[in-house]
Amino acid sequence: MRKPLEIVIVGGGTAGWMAAAGLVGILGSDSVRVRLVESDEIGTVGVGEATLPQMRKFNDALGIVEADMMRRTNASFKLGIEFVDWGYQGSSYMHPFGAHGRPIGGVAFQHQWIRAGQNGHTFPIEDFSFAITAARLDRFDFPDEDPASVRATFDYAYHLDASLYARFLRSFAETRGVFRSEGKVVDVALDPERGDVVSVRLESGEILSGDFFIDCSGFRSLLLGQALEVPFDDWSKWLPCDSAFAVPTPRAGPFTPYTRSTARDAGWQWRIPLQHRTGNGYVFSSGFTDNERAAETLLANLEAPPLADPRLLRFKAGRRTRSWDRNCLAIGLSSGFLEPLESTSIYLIQVAIMNFIRLLPEAEVDPALAGEFNRLMNVEYDRIRDFLILHYHLNRRDDAELWRYCRAMEVPDSLERKMALFRHRGFIEQYKDGLFSPPSWLSVFLGQGLAPLHYHPMADAMPLPALLGEMEMLRSNVRTEAMALPSHALAIEDYCAASVAAGAAA
Amino acid sequence: MSKRVERVVVVGRDAAAWLAALALRRAFGPVGVEVEVVELPSLLHAVDVYAALPSLAGLHRLVGLDEREMLRACAGVPVGGQRFTGWSGGDGAFVHGYDVQRLAIEDLDFLQYWIKARGEGLRVPFEDFSPAASAAKQGRIGRGDGDPSSLGALQHGYHLDARAYAALARRKALSAGVRARTEFAAAEFDANSIAAIRLDDGSRIEADLFVDASGAEAVLIGGLAGSDFESWGRWLPGDRILAASAPALKPLPAFAQISAVPAGWIGLHPLRDRTALVAAFSSEQATDAEMLESAARMTGLRFGGDAIAAPFAPGIRRSPWIGNCVALGEAAVALEPLDSVQLHLVHAGISNLVALFPATAGEMPESVAYANAIASHARNVRDFQVAHYRLNRRTGEALWDRAREPEGPVSLAARLDLFGARGRVVLYDDETFEEQSWAAILIGHGLMPRSHDLKVDKVPPREQMERFQNLLRLIAGEVRAMPTADQWLEPA
Numbered sequence: 002m003r004k005p006l007e008i009v010i011v012g013g014g015t016a017g018w019m020a021a022a023g024l025v026g027i028l029g030s031d032s033v034r035v036r037l038v039e040s041d042e043i044g045t046v047g048v049g050e051a052t053l054p055q056m057r058k059f060n061d062a063l064g065i066v067e068a069d070m071m072r073r074t075n076a077s078f079k080l081g082i083e084f085v086d087w088g089y090q091g092s093s094y095m096h097p098f099g100a101h102g103r104p105i106g107g108v109a110f111q112h113q114w115i116r117a118g119q120n121g122h123t124f125p126i127e128d129f130s131f132a133i134t135a136a137r138l139d140r141f142d143f144p145d146e147d148p149a150s151v152r153a154t155f156d157y158a159y160h161l162d163a164s165l166y167a168r169f170l171r172s173f174a175e176t177r178g179v180f181r182s183e184g185k186v187v188d189v190a191l192d193p194e195r196g197d198v199v200s201v202r203l204e205s206g207e208i209l210s211g212d213f214f215i216d217c218s219g220f221r222s223l224l225l226g227q228a229l230e231v232p233f234d235d236w237s238k239w240l241p242c243d244s245a246f247a248v249p250t251p252r253a254g255p256f257t258p259y260t261r262s263t264a265r266d267a268g269w270q271w272r273i274p275l276q277h278r279t280g281n282g283y284v285f286s287s288g289f290t291d292n293e294r295a296a297e298t299l300l301a302n303l304e305a306p307p308l309a310d311p312r313l314l315r316f317k318a319g320r321r322t323r324s325w326d327r328n329c330l331a332i333g334l335s336s337g338f339l340e341p342l343e344s345t346s347i348y349l350i351q352v353a354i355m356n357f358i359r360l361l362p363e364a365e366v367d368p369a370l371a372g373e374f375n376r377l378m379n380v381e382y383d384r385i386r387d388f389l390i391l392h393y394h395l396n397r398r399d400d401a402e403l404w405r406y407c408r409a410m411e412v413p414d415s416l417e418r419k420m421a422l423f424r425h426r427g428f429i430e431q432y433k434d435g436l437f438s439p440p441s442w443l444s445v446f447l448g449q450g451l452a453p454l455h456y457h458p459m460a461d462a463m464p465l466p467a468l469l470g471e472m473e474m475l476r477s478n479v480r481t482e483a484m485a486l487p488s489h490a491l492a493i494e495d496y497c498a499a500s501v502a503a504g505a506a507a
Numbered sequence: 508m509s510k511r512v513e514r515v516v517v518v519g520r521d522a523a524a525w526l527a528a529l530a531l532r533r534a535f536g537p538v539g540v541e542v543e544v545v546e547l548p549s550l551l552h553a554v555d556v557y558a559a560l561p562s563l564a565g566l567h568r569l570v571g572l573d574e575r576e577m578l579r580a581c582a583g584v585p586v587g588g589q590r591f592t593g594w595s596g597g598d599g600a601f602v603h604g605y606d607v608q609r610l611a612i613e614d615l616d617f618l619q620y621w622i623k624a625r626g627e628g629l630r631v632p633f634e635d636f637s638p639a640a641s642a643a644k645q646g647r648i649g650r651g652d653g654d655p656s657s658l659g660a661l662q663h664g665y666h667l668d669a670r671a672y673a674a675l676a677r678r679k680a681l682s683a684g685v686r687a688r689t690e691f692a693a694a695e696f697d698a699n700s701i702a703a704i705r706l707d708d709g710s711r712i713e714a715d716l717f718v719d720a721s722g723a724e725a726v727l728i729g730g731l732a733g734s735d736f737e738s739w740g741r742w743l744p745g746d747r748i749l750a751a752s753a754p755a756l757k758p759l760p761a762f763a764q765i766s767a768v769p770a771g772w773i774g775l776h777p778l779r780d781r782t783a784l785v786a787a788f789s790s791e792q793a794t795d796a797e798m799l800e801s802a803a804r805m806t807g808l809r810f811g812g813d814a815i816a817a818p819f820a821p822g823i824r825r826s827p828w829i830g831n832c833v834a835l836g837e838a839a840v841a842l843e844p845l846d847s848v849q850l851h852l853v854h855a856g857i858s859n860l861v862a863l864f865p866a867t868a869g870e871m872p873e874s875v876a877y878a879n880a881i882a883s884h885a886r887n888v889r890d891f892q893v894a895h896y897r898l899n900r901r902t903g904e905a906l907w908d909r910a911r912e913p914e915g916p917v918s919l920a921a922r923l924d925l926f927g928a929r930g931r932v933v934l935y936d937d938e939t940f941e942e943q944s945w946a947a948i949l950i951g952h953g954l955m956p957r958s959h960d961l962k963v964d965k966v967p968p969r970e971q972m973e974r975f976q977n978l979l980r981l982i983a984g985e986v987r988a989m990p991t992a993d994q995w996l997e998p999a
């Protein structure tokens with residue numbers, strides 16, 4: 002058997018603890034020795050509350066019991082994201098974790114939906130999505146096992162307190178042999194000839210050395226960015242938001258099983274309902290407003306009085322050109338940042354961990370492993386980037402400079418092509434790796450107001466009355482089944498209500 | 508509203524033209540689309556064969572071709588894989604079997620366990636753990652029914668008499684309502700589109716959409732600006748294709764045999780009533796007659812006097828859809844008849860055209876998506892073919908020595924590097940060959956991964972041995988229960 006790989010993780014935010022827990026949880030402590038260093042003085046970003054359904058796979062791989070995890074992180078269920086005032090002021094649409102309708106007459110649902118509309122039968126597309134219908138009713142239940150049921154056409158994720166989740170994973174990791182040090186890294190030593198990372202030195206003088214280093218130091222990117230000088234690819238010309246104010250409020254208003262994103266003058270505001278409180282924040286572009294006005298905007302748009310002062314965070318959209326260089330890998334904010342509009346950061350952390358485990362190097366790193374890792378991560382980043390830009394670019398708001406700028410900006414060719422084909426004929430490309438399958442693209446294209454001119458010609462083979470009959474049936478089936486679900490509040494109460502203590506600890 | 512596409516004219520020949528016409532008519536006939544074929548003289552000869560991957564069944568479902576009927580009409584046989592000989596220079600041989608899925612133990616590729624065991628002295632070849640390769644070597648064909656997750660659930664490709672297959676597709680197309688003309692004279696171009704097709708008698712045929720299925724001649728798309736052809740000749744050295752026929756083999760083998768020879772490779776494809784030879788080679792290295800001679804010497808078979816050879820140039824058309832003209836088959840992508848991909852590329856063209864069938868006559872922005880899909884399909888298949896050449900171990904032969912030089916394509920280099928490092932397969936969008944196929948040929952050609960997945964170490968060596976033995980027993984049992992190719996064709 003090989004000597005276990007000695008891994009040093011720098012940083013104990015969500016990324017650091019997910020990496021530590023993932024490594025020992027999946028590989029076991031005889032194959033890897035993991036040490037993690039974090040600094041109490043520096044602290045974590047501490048926001049990041051909305052997730053994607055893929056997170057369930059990560060927890061499952063670690064053998065984490067869902068209800069237990071939810072109880073300990075004050076979690077609630079998430080069926081999608083509502084976008085308010087994005088396409089134009091007064092609009093609202095949802096991006097659900099689930100399909101709209103099902104293929105009819107050999108073509109994807111949207112073609113028949115466009116066709117019905119062109120024949121004078123306009124239905125809101127949302128009526129055919131079980132996830133959206135349930136979400137709008139503030140109801141929740143788990144997907145049905147029977148694949149033929151309309152109740153099997155969706156997926157779900159969580160809203161959770163990310164600091165509590167990190168704490169939860171910390172105890173998971175520590176009981177499985179991860180060794181934690183507290184202290185500030187003040188120096189990174191590189192091998193003078195090969196350029197690999199040899200060790201990191203803490204303020205106390207302690208030196209941590211290892212075969213492999215995982216940089217989870219957040220925006221600082223202490224190892225990959227600073228020590229190894231891997232360049233940053235700046236995407237802020239497409240994604241100009243660079244700041245956020247975050248503030249919690251007591252839970253108020255409906256207990257929605259979805260995130261809400263409301264467009265504002267210089268960005269957008271999030272609302273994330275947890276069990277014990279609501280997370281709020283305003284993501285904005287400092288080029289289009291200033292801190293003072295941004296804070297005012299946020300405070301003026303809360304459902305309840307804030308529990309703390311708004312906290313300012315600064316960032317830049319983009320990614321490191323490689324997240325794995327030599328014997329060092331960056332996971333989390335140290336590898337790049339895409340704004341939380343589609344809750345993709347924790348997902349990116351998870352994908353990085355899983356890919357790393359699959360490509361785990363030996364003490365002598367084979368560059369082919371890093372090459373494949375970087376290819377996979379770049380595909381993920383690029384696809385999310387295009388999807389985010391789409392939200393900004395396709396807007397019809399005339400009230401503020403940011404929105405005019407985004408509408409006029411040039412977008413990547415890959416996105417231009419997708420929009421052109423959807424506009425012309427409702428076509429949505431499918432790809433193998435990376436986030437966002439056709440239902441996601443469909444909801445955002447339509448929600449942002451891109452109406453297709455034509456549809457797949459094969460749709461017409463089915464007589465119109467038969468189609469309308471089928472659509473009506475589908476719609477009423479969705480409605481009836483959604484009405485039969487328990488409320489989100491009740492589902493949480495039954496399944497994973499947090500103890501008062503967990504609430505107080507937050 | 509803009510005008511719909513109501514008329515499609517396919518200009519072309521052989522399987523590509525008729526399958527395209529048939530598929531389009533079946534898909535769009537119900538919404539009133541008329542399809543007409545202007546047939547060019549066939550390039551097929553009595554000796555030609557179509558070797559097809561299992562995926563062809565998908566195309567047959569799309570166009571409504573029944574498997575048994577098709578096999579009867581085309582002297583066709585089912586095949587479970589391809590056997591490669593001579594590529595290593597020595598007498599090493601291996602089988603690329605058509606496994607339905609990659610073999611995995613607890614979600615981890617079986618290959619990872621094998622890499623470790625091999626390092627510890629295991630001598631059982633990787634292909635012995637492939638149900639498809641084992642069946643093929645014993646001349647057996649899986650039934651294709653039953654539990655798809657069982658080891659014995661196999662898929663099969665086909666060898667088909669090319670002329671008979673094209674004729675079958677033609678008959679099916681005509682009975683589906685496709686109309687046919689001959690006597691193509693020329694295409695009339697207008698503003699980088701096709702205005703009409705002129706026939707010998709002076710009549711003109713207009714259409715909203717023109718499909719170029721004319722093969723390398725590219726009679727339509729070749730006349731449009733921007734249709735230049737990117738050569739892949741520096742990676743695929745064959746510039747001549749030879750076809751010939753020998754008597755049928757008894758009992759019927761369940762695989763094609765692809766043998767490397769100094770000037771290229773020679774493929775033997777069993778059919779019901781004959782054995783079809785296809786060879787791709789470099790005319791710098793051998794003449795047609797020398798190739799045929801070396802085939803006879805190598806196989807001990809007697810080839811008839813009707814052998815035929817034609818020039819060949821691999822590559823891709825940069826824009827396979829320009830204006831109202833779509834190219835498919837060899838008019839769009841030309842690859843060697845290696846790995847049985849000929850009809851597969853036709854299939855890829857057809858299914859993309861059906862998915863992207865223009866929503867309106869006139870403006871056709873679908874062309875960009877079509878071009879991307881075709882290019883990514885073609886590049887992936889090309890990488891697979893080039894991998895055979897790149898990994899050869901024949902030394903002292905100009906063609907083979909040159910083929911080993913590690914220059915491009917970049918996508919292939921990444922695949923070889925990663926597989927060599929860890930036995931993992933890089934997969935891009937639109938792959939024809941999945942992990943199990945890549946692993947079969949890369950290991951077969953001797954690219955041994957240097958390390959394995961750490962998760963394998965969690966299984967104690969003894970338990971690992973037992974698992975291997977069980978697996979071999981299971982596969983042997985499944986294979987024994989399968990019919991031979993002859994029995995499969997004539998069920999008792």
Ligand SMILES: Cc1cc2nc3c(=O)[nH]c(=O)nc-3n(C[C@H](O)[C@H](O)[C@H](O)COP(=O)(O)OP(=O)(O)OC[C@H]3O[C@@H](n4cnc5c(N)ncnc54)[C@H](O)[C@@H]3O)c2cc1C
Pocket residue numbers: 011012013014015016017038039040041043044045046047048049050051052163184185186187217218219220221223245247282284314316332333334335341344345346347348
């Ligand atoms: C406004 C905003 C909203 C977000 N919303 C979401 C969301 O809804 N969903 C989602 O998935 N993601 C969201 N994210 C992203 C999410 O917060 C991060 O991906 C996640 O917190 C991971 O952060 P991290 O662990 O990489 O970095 P951090 O949380 O910054 O952790 C850095 C760690 O490194 C340590 N460290 C740094 N320097 C040193 C040093 N010199 N020595 C020792 N230790 C050091 C720190 O102590 C800390 O432990 C959001 C981000 C922002 C900015």
